[in-house]
Amino acid sequence: MNQTIQKCRAVAVGLALLMAAGLSGSAFAQLGKAPDEPQTRSRAETGATKPCVECHEGFYAITKTKHGVKGDARTPAATGKSITGDPADAMCGACHGDLTEHNKKPRTPGLVPVTFGKKSPAEPQNEACLACHEQGSRIHWKGSKHEQTKQTCASCHRMHASKDPVMVTETQASVCFECHQDRRAELHRMSTHPTKTGFFGCSSCHASHGSTTRASLQKNTVNETCYQCHAQMRGPxxxxxxxxxxxxxxxxxxxxxxxxxxxxxxxxxxxxxxxxxxxxxxxxxxxxxxxxxxxxxxxxxxxxxxxxxxxxxxxxxxxxxxxxxxxxx
Amino acid sequence: MKQKISAPLRRRTVVIAVGAALAALAATPSLADTMLTARLFRDSDVLFRDADMARWSDNYIELGVGYNSHDSYRFGQFSGLTDKGGFPLAGFNWLSRDEANDAQYWQVYGSTLGLDSRKLSAEGGIQGKWTASINYDRITRSQWDTTSFIHDGLGSNNLTLPSTFVATLGADDTAKINPRLRGYNIEQERDIYRVGLAGFLGKEWDFKVNYREDHRDGTRLTGLPYNFGGGRAVIVPYEIDDRTRQMEAILSYTTRVAQLQVGYTYSKFDNDLNSFNVRNPFTNTAGQTEGRMSLAPSNDFHQVYANAGYNYSKNTRLTGKLSYSIARQDENFLPYSANLATGAAGNVPPRTSLDGKVVRSLLEVALTTKPMDKMNLKVAYQYNDSDNQTPVANYTYLSRDATTSSTTTMRRNAPLSTTEQKFSVDGDYEIAAKTILRAGLERKNLKYSMDDKLYQNPADRDYTNTDKASIELRRPVSDEFLGSVGYTYTQRRGSEYDKNNYFENTYWNPTFRSQNRLTAHPSMRALLYANYNEDRVRTSGNWTASETVSLQGAVDNYRRKAKGPNCSTVVDPAIPATLSATLPDTCLGQTLAEGVSVSLDVQWQPAENLTTFAFGNYGETETTQKGRTWVRGAATTLVGNTAGNLNNGWSADVLNRDATIGVGLKWQPEERWDVGGTYVYNYGTGLSSVRTGTGIVPAETSMPENWNRLNTLQLFAKWDYSKQLSWRFNYLYENLQSRDWAYDNLTATSIDQVLLTGQNSPRYSNHVFGVSAVVKSW
Incomplete structure (x- = not known):
């Protein structure tokens, strides 16, 4: 009986939280909308000196990525503002912030509002990404193991690369091994999953953006995660x-x-x-x-x-x- | 007597030394922007999927040939490269994306198409509106090519022998068994088909539907015991032919403030085979010739869930998950015995099928907040209930397809339900610039409940409480060095053990029970429930020594001690009068588990066109367990466990160690050439050290050491003949040597009780060459 009451109470609290989240979400939905401003401003208007590409040619591979698709209204390429007159520069500011001062004084450090890398503080980096990506598997990012240890999106993802290694099963593990070196060594043992041959990535089991399970597993329990491929063991x-x-x-x-x-x-x-x-x-x-x-x-x-x-x-x-x-x- | 394998002092010395080394590094002068190492030198099959990410980003078609020097199942275990000889190399990637206009895109990808293990995928759509995908993977698992069997029908679910065949292991090896032995390889294939569709339903709503189907085919090894012909067993291949269908549908609502995801998961496992029959080779007496094993029953699983996140303010977020699932299994039961007619008296189970059902409910709520500028806090609660509603009944126990039974061996199934509640608080505080102190507390309460407590095992408990406390300091000692050290203490305690039940969970017979005849040792503290204290220390450091050199190291050490007296010095009380005195403490079972892992990565870029890389890891785990050789007496006597027979105690220390080192380089001698290579060496050992008391005659000794040694050398070169054409040259050498006392020096007929397979521990030495042309960037 006590157990039933306990279950009912738990379910009621959960539903209340979910409803609150849903209702409040509608009320605040307008917050996410970008103001209607022209996407490209001329250098004369902003005082910028030159297009970003002149110094950062190597990073322009981003124009070949999903982020670089202007036809998708959600992307940095579609929502960003160019300060140089070059439409290709619109996306830079969408993630890095207002780059006007940096463009004017490119050699002066500290003028890029958001930089991505291990030397930069984690929170502004992650906030820039979560502004668009807090849904789906990232719902539980805050408070996750990786967040708690100050990992950033850029710790694992290569936003400027036309293909991000961590998003390809064949290369994913090598990214994870940068920090989880002991796991790399375990891969050479006599009995393993087919990770070495590229058929099994870390994300086959783990939700690196956080989950409700220990070790950030994809499913509610260890066994539920294993049963995805080993359903013959499920019973009851x-x-x-x-x-x-x-x-x-x-x-x-x-x-x-x-x-x-x-x-x-x-x-x-x-x-x-x-x-x-x-x-x-x-x-x-x-x-x-x-x-x-x-x-x-x-x-x-x-x-x-x-x-x-x-x-x-x-x-x-x-x-x-x-x-x-x-x-x- | 005991080999010197337990080396806590040595281990601690290593840990302290490496920890001190990392700390010393801290004293010298940020982190590399990127640790390119692993990314450049993927620690995997470079031959077929090298480190060149262009292979996944550029449009290309690759065609070539390769050559494998030797047959070896083990070498080609997952790649399918098991046979000596030539093989085609083929792959392609074609991505078309309209970045500027309507965001249409499509991509097709194929990899290792010339091998048994291969991948094919296609995806397309309009980014931001909809996307559809289809994938196919085939993964092979080539397990054993050194196995032999005497049965006919290998590969099917019915293994037969001539009707007159009968043999006794030992006596008839030469005359009857050995002539029938023939090789049969053990392998499986898994074909995975996936289709997906995702789309947007306005600005804030989107959906995803994914379907996956796995087909498994092949054989695996299994043992199968017989009640007739001397109680012997055979190891034989059983047929696998099943499919798993999984579907997931997710509807998401997303704004900057709130995110909601509602999903449904369906999974169905269908086994085309429900049983596996093997003719008993040890007798041809009518009514004793069959052995039958049940195969994994078909089952299904339904789950609905909701994930939600709500940003109450810039610094406070509430997240939650609610999940409800049902796992069911209702496969028809087999008859009790294959040697009795189906439907005959005594051969009909009390139910036609199990109607098994487990209902699971999960709720988690978590609040993350930043109560002050330098502080982060997370408070979480989780409720996870597993309600096993499988019906309970009494089943006749016919041992191994016997034809007669006794009511004393009647068994009753004992489905277990659990309820877990977990509460945790984690926080961190920036005590100085970039210096972060993190601490956490967690309590987990796990309750176990059964249909009837009468059927509890003495090793079972009503509940356990596991408490965990952790603290970690992360500190950038300089711009170039970031170090961290963390400590976690965990302890588990629980309810008293039930001293009145000495039976395996499923024993039913009341007479049998009234005799207090033990089936389970009352001093056993099963790993699953036992009290323990665990200490874990982890240290890590990242050091960028210069613009061209960076190092990263970590040491992880744990020690888990089961709480309780040592069996060798504590006299077990008489049974059952004073039993309760020692019950909460571990006596038999695992008493100690220790482990250490030390890792170091180094990257050095001596020139702009040359990057080198090295890594090393040493890992060690050791468990100590106590045992007591004893037999069940007719009534309350625990033979072999009385004060006078404590010399029947034994212990086993099982130590597993392995060391891995790897080096690699990538060099671009000129613009059109990329060359590189990696070498990885792994050496692993396993040692089981056994000690026995004076009452065990003859005294046991330690097992010989098992070991495995793997050498892998990979070389690759890429030459850009033109912008559209490259040539790839690859070489792989891999050598594996291993020894395992479970297989080595044993033929199919080496032991009298089990017909073995004669398989050897894996060893191979293979060279593989590959050359391919890559047409790209059209």
């Missing part, structure tokens, strides 16, 4: 294996291990961390003498070599066989 099973139903990472390290299939510890020792039952063999000490030539080989090798415990208990993620209580069927 008649005979559950509790640690598997609880959390796949109780036994597996999805970043890679030397114990196939990505097990944290070798069998039979992994199983014996929870199972040492009487009347059978799981409380037995298994060691070197269970291998060929050893004194315990004849009696216990079947519990150690090959698939070890899963030589017989192979339905380790759960069994739906009516006589499968011991996960053998």
């Amino acid at each position: 099973f008649l005979w559950e294996h509790r640690s598997a139903q609880d959390d796949c990472t109780n036994c597996h390290n999805p970043h890679g291990t030397n114990n196939a299939p990505m097990l944290k510890t070798r069998l039979p020792y992994l199983c014996q961390q929870c199972h040492q039952d009487g009347g059978n063999h799981s409380s037995t000490a298994f060691g070197g003498k269970t291998l060929p030539g050893g004194a315990n080989f004849a009696a216990n090798a079947q519990r150690v070599v090959g698939n070890a415990c899963t030589n017989c208990h192979m339905k380790i993620h759960g069994s739906n066989h009516p006589s499968g209580a011991r996960l053998q069927r």
Whole structure:
């Protein structure tokens, strides 16, 4: 009963918050509209000395990106204001702020309102991006692990590149490895996901912009995330294996291990961390003498070599066989 | 006796040394604007997807040929490059975008089209209005090419033998089993089809609909035990033929102030096969010849959810998520035994199917705010409930397709429900210029509930509380160096263990229970629920030594100790009278887990046209676990666990270590040439050190060390013959050597109880050459 009341209360609070967010959103919707001003002003009007391209030619690849599409009314290219008379410069100010003073005195530091890079403070950078991108997967950005550690959008994204490496599955991991070096090393272990061959990116599991799950996972739980590709493990099973139903990472390290299939510890020792039952063999000490030539080989090798415990208990993620209580069927 | 593997002192010394080194670096003079390293030298299959991002941005068509020097499943595990000989290299990318006018665009992309693993995609639309996409990926998994089997019908879900076949492992190896052994490779293919449509419904609303379908085909290895013919098992390939369909529809509302996302996810897993039959090779007695395994049941999953964010002010944001899902499974049950006629007495389960259902509800609300200029604060609450509504019934336990059963082994399913509540507070404060102190507190309460507490295991608990406290300091010691050090303490405690239940969860029989016959050791503290204290320290530093040299390092160290007495010194009380005295503390099971990871990246650009790169990582994890060899007595006796038999204790330390180093360079000797290469070396070991008490005879010894050594050399060159034509030259050498006591020195018939596969631990040495022409930028 208490649990039901608790659930109802939680749902009611959630709905109230969502309604508040929705209703208030309509009221403030006008805030996001840009004022109707001419998009290009002449150098004579602004005092600018030269087009941006003269000093920043390398950054003009941005004109070939989604941000550079004028036909899309949401982009910097469509909403920005050129201060140099060159329409191509309109987009610079949309993200970097009013560049008039910088254009007049290009060698004077500190005249670009928003700069992107690791030396610049994180909040103005992220605010510039979130002004257009706070929806979708970025809803939970604020308060996310990456936000808390002062990462910026530019820490991972290359806005001026015609293709952003972190948005391509084949190259995504290399961007993440810049900070998560230990994960790169794990990729070389004996048992891994197909990340090295470019079929599996970090974002297959992780929501780098934040989520409600630990480790910023894409789904509500670890298991829900894994079931995206491994739905055969989802059940519900008649005979559950509790640690598997609880959390796949109780036994597996999805970043890679030397114990196939990505097990944290070798069998039979992994199983014996929870199972040492009487009347059978799981409380037995298994060691070197269970291998060929050893004194315990004849009696216990079947519990150690090959698939070890899963030589017989192979339905380790759960069994739906009516006589499968011991996960053998 | 015990090999010297536990080295906490050594580990701590390494941690302190590296931490001190990072701190020392802090004393010397900002961060590189970019750590180009990984981006330039992708730590992956450069041969086919090199680091040149132009491959994804330029329009190009690539055609060429490659040659692989040796057959090896392991080498081509995910790429499909398993066979010796030539293979085509083919790929293309064509992007057309109208930047100036109506924002129309389309793109087609294909990669590794000459291999079994390949990608194809197409996307198009009008940016800002609508977009549609279609993708196809094929991923192969070539697992084993050294496996052998005696059955016919390999690759199907019905493995057979001649009707007169019978063999006894050991006795009939030479005469009956070995002559029938034949090689069969274990591999799977996954074909993934995706289609997507997204569009805008006015300025503030947009929608997305994505559909994905995965087809899996192939075989995997499984064990399968028999009740007849001596209680033996076989390892054989079972057939995989299933598909998973997933659909997600999302409607979003976005303004600067509020964002709302409402979605529906549907996932359906369909297995074309519900069982797998394997003829028992150990007997041909009528009624004892079949073994049957259930395969993963078809199931479905529905979820509705809402994500919302609301900017109350410039500095305060409220976010939330609400989710409700149902996972169902109702596959028809198999009969109890394959050796009894379907529908025969004693072979009919109490239900025709499970009607399993788990309902999950999630609510999270989080408030992030900036109460003062230099301070950020986040307060969050999460409620996550999993209500397992699967019906409970008593099922006859016919062990491994036996034909008779006993009521004492009747089993009852025990679906578990959980409710988790989590509350956390995180904040940071800029205590000096760019120096940030961050701290956080979290409490997680997890409640477990079952249909009937009678069926709790003694290792089960009613609830656990996990508390976490963390603190971190990030400080730019100079313009060139940013360092951070953080500490997290976690502890888990929980309710008392139920001292009156000594049974595996599913034992049903009341007589059996009244005898207090133990099936589970009362001192076991399963990893899932056990009390523990954990300390974790993480240090990291980024140093730009000069305009051309930058370094980045990190050390992560943790130690988790299960709270409780040591089994070797504590006498377990008699059963069950004084049992409760030691129950909250870990006795058997994992008692200690430790790990360390040390990483260092260096990038050096000695000249404008030359970039070099090196990285290294050392990782170590070690777990210690305690055991006690014991057998269940007829009644209340815990044989082997009495005060006089504590010498039956044992322990195992499992240590996994690996070291990885890599170097690379990219050089542009002249405008038309790009050349480069990477070399990566990985060495991993696994050692299980076992010690046994004097009561275990013969005494056990440690396992031999397992190890694996991988050398990878990749070289590439690109020559721009003209603006429209480039030539690529690639070379890959990879050598893997490994040893694993689970497979090595074991033939199919090495042990009497299981018919093995004879597979070897993986090893290969492959050279691959590739040359291709790239037509681009039309």
